[in-house]
Amino acid sequence: MKKVVIIGGGYAGIYALRELVKNKNIKITLIDKHTYHNLQPEVYDLIANKSNFADVTIDLTTLCMGFNHNHLEFKNLKVRRIDKEQKKIFTEEKEIVEYDYLILAAGTRTFFPPQIPGLNHADDIKKLHRAIDFKQSFEKQLFEKIRDEAKQCADTHIVVVGAGLSGVEIAAEMAYYSNKFFKRGNFSCDNLKISLISSSASILPGLTQELINISQERLKSLGINIITNTKLQKVEEGYCYLSNGTKINHSFVIFTGGVEASPLTEGLNVQTNQKGQLLVNEYMQALEHENIFAIGDIAEIRNNKDEIMPPNVTIARISGTVAGKNVLKSIEGKSLIKTNPKLDGILIALGGEYAAGNLFGLIHVKGKLAYFIKKYVFHSYRKPLLKLIKSGYNKFRKF
Template identity: 85%
Template sequence: MERIVIIGGGYAGIYALRELVKNKNIKITLIDKHTYHNLQPEVYDLIANKSNFADVTIDLTTLCRGFNHNHLEFKNLKVRKIDQHAKKIFTEEQEIVEYDYLIMAAGTRTFFPSSIPGLNNADDIKKLHRAITFKQSFERQLFEKIKNEAKQCADTHIVVVGAGLSGVEIAAEMAYYANKFFQRGNFSCDNLKISLISSSSSILPGLKQDLINISQQRLKSLGINIITNTKLQKVEDGYCYLSNGTKINHSFVVFTGGVESSTITAELDDVAKNNRGQIIVNEFMQTDRYENIFAVGDIAEIRNLKGEIMPPNVTIARISGTNAGKNVLNMIAQRPLEKCNPKLDGILIALGGEYAAGDIYGILTVKGRLAYEIKKYVFHSYRKPLIKLIKKGYAKLKRF
């Protein structure tokens, strides 16, 4: 029986799994150091109290149980070493997992440049436990603020560094949440400030100008201070020091200035990678050295058939994960492999509350409540079948 291992239970890994389970005569093992699949784009809703922990996670144990496959298992393990010649995976828990085919889907992590002193103390909301810690710290400070408002009214200042999608969305959600919080309670000490710092000449570099304009107008209406053409140089003594020669005080620093590949890619030391550590794959999602090792989602440098590098997002995770799953099954059945030619469906940006902006297939620009409803529909269309599976898996577990 052929053994397939997926490392990483994120979007790309789940889509690969959904293809692989179509073959009932193979053994599939999903490995992740976490017990849950983090629905990362929705974590901002969690921070802004629009959802709870259960809304932004999918339990991997019950998910795997929910699939109708007798040879599928989830292992909550931390990978330490991969021996691609012996086809063995070594884990921190001393368990060895063998494979015939391997799909790398471990994703990325926030990149904290060592050249910026003090940045190691910044908040990293890409990791769910860090996002929850940030949420708790922020709410604790709000409580202290209103508790002491008659005596003093100290500033609360959130500095968001990086004005790409993540930075813009977290700044917008936090500003909207804070504004509603103070309005609802009619608190006098409502001097929360949010600054968004972009090293580029605008926010959302690389996106269409109309999306940039809509987003910038919305951020300003939420009271967010946008600082462009400026880099963070160091974080020290409650201040952020900027490249324009100024310093601004901060209560929290949220860093969204870039990502790098999971450290696990270093274990495949003889495959081609780019300068961010992403594994370079061919049109079949295979590594250059091993046709039985695939890389998908954010951990891979994925190009379309024109040779253009695709941005790391959920759409590309879906397409690449699905393609790798199909091609593993094709290899097992000795069928021709299918080329992956990813295309972006568009982009949708959450901008606080029930407001969003989006570009649909490069044809239509939408904004406001309509864009928000489209974004929620896309999310629910992904989550709904997974919820069905984990309910089925949970029912199976309760029988034992």
């Protein structure tokens, strides 16, 4: 019986798994250091109190039990090393997992440039536990502000560094949440400020000008201070120092300035780019390694025009699905299928029931319409997974 291992239970890994379970005669092992699949694009709703922990996670144990597959197991392990020659995975827990085919879907992590002193003061909300810590710290500061407002009205200033999708979305959600909070309570100490810093000439570099304009107008209406053509140079307790020669006070610094691949790729001795992402061919195989596939954010994925595709859920779906199909085809001795990833579009959450988007490169949408389209896309992904974890939970309860 062939053994297939997926490392990483994120979007790409789940899409690959959904293909692999179609073959009932292989052994499938899903490995992740977390017990849950983090629905990362929705974490901003969690921070802004629009959802709770259960809304932004999928339990991997019950998910695997929910699939109708007798040789599928989930292992909550932290991978330390992969031996390609022996086809063995070594873990921090000293458990060794063997494989015939390996699918790497371990994703990326926030990259903190070492040349910027003091970034240890910054919050990394890409990780769910760090996002929850930030949420709790922020709410505690709001409580202290209201508690002491008759004696003093201390400034609260959130500085978001990086004006790509993540930076724009978190700034918008925090601003909307804060405005709603102070308006609902009619609190007098409502001097919370949010600054968004972009090293580029505008926010959302690389997106269409119309989408940039819509987003910028929305951010300004929420009271967000946008600073462009400026880099963060240093962070100290209470202050950020910027490349334009100014310093601004901060209560919280959220850093979204870039990503790097999982450290798993460092010792794998395969071809990678400068971010540590694995280079893959059109079949999603790591170069020169037919039994190793890389999908989602951990891979540098190109279309047939040789353009690098952005790391998002659409590319995770396409790459995960193709890799899953190609592993099965490899096992069956069939010809592999090529991938030519294309974006369905892009949708940006901009606080409350407001979003902006570009659909299929043809039309721009904004406001509630874009918001409900974004929610529909999310629910379309989450709904079948909820059915699986419910089925898995019922099986688990019978043991």
